[in-house]
Amino acid sequence: MSTLIINEIFYSIQGESSRTGLPTHFVRLTGCPLRCSYCDTEYAFISGTKMTFNEIISQLNINMTKFVTITGGEPLAQKSTLDFMKKLCDLEYSVSLETSNCLSIEDIDPRVSIILDVKTPGSKEENKNIITNYQRLKSSDEIKFVICNLDDFNWAVDYMNQHKLYNYCSILFSPSYGEMPLQQLADLILNNSLQVRLQTQLHKTIWGEINGK
Numbered sequence: 283m284s285t286l287i288i289n290e291i292f293y294s295i296q297g298e299s300s301r302t303g304l305p306t307h308f309v310r311l312t313g314c315p316l317r318c319s320y321c322d323t324e325y326a327f328i329s330g331t332k333m334t335f336n337e338i339i340s341q342l343n344i345n346m347t348k349f350v351t352i353t354g355g356e357p358l359a360q361k362s363t364l365d366f367m368k369k370l371c372d373l374e375y376s377v378s379l380e381t382s383n384c385l386s387i388e389d390i391d392p393r394v395s396i397i398l399d400v401k402t403p404g405s406k407e408e409n410k411n412i413i414t415n416y417q418r419l420k421s422s423d424e425i426k427f428v429i430c431n432l433d434d435f436n437w438a439v440d441y442m443n444q445h446k447l448y449n450y451c452s453i454l455f456s457p458s459y460g461e462m463p464l465q466q467l468a469d470l471i472l473n474n475s476l477q478v479r480l481q482t483q484l485h486k487t488i489w490g491e492i493n494g495k
């Protein structure tokens with residue numbers, strides 16, 4: 283029987299990506315091989331409950347929303363995640379996956395929208411980025427940079443150009459909460475004429491850092 287270790291399942295407003303503002307079911311998986319400096323979900327590193335696919339799906343309701351976000355932790359660290367996302371797509375959910383670019387995205391069902399989090403030096407995990415993942419992205423996927431400071435911003439601009447990331451999909455710049463002021467990042471994007479989307483974490487604007495998941 284197919285199972286996953288689940289940290290939490292909840293219904294909330296999507297705070298990130300082009301789906302920002304949409305009521306969404308979130309399925310947070312346990313475990314992550316990274317330890318980013320700014321991680322706000324350390325509680326998902328170990329804590330979790332083994333659940334069958336059917337038990338997880340019984341907590342979702344397509345009449346409340348068809349949008350499901352698979353997050354973590356790092357969801358791809360559990361092998362069954364690939365089959366689970368396929369099953370959700372078969373049930374006509376609109377599935378997005380938040381993944382950290384430290385594991386291959388090769389076998390993900392093409393119906394899943396991928397948000398690929400490219401790690402910057404400010405995360406202290408930038409050496410884990412898998413460069414071959416970029417060519418596997420669809421035009422409907424998104425690449426995200428969490429920007430911690432000015433050095434991160436400059437690194438991200440150079441990295442985008444070096445790997446021609448504009449060619450693959452949309453690019454999001456998100457300020458690291460409590461480190462990079464939103465207005466400073468907005469000014470940097472405008473002053474450098476970047477074709478990227480400024481992203482806030484809307485859920486934290488609504489509910490604050492503690493309650494905004």
Ligand code: SF4
Nearest residue numbers: 314316318321355382
């Ligand atoms: S990849 Fe995500 S869950 Fe893992 S340490 Fe980094 S921010 Fe936290």
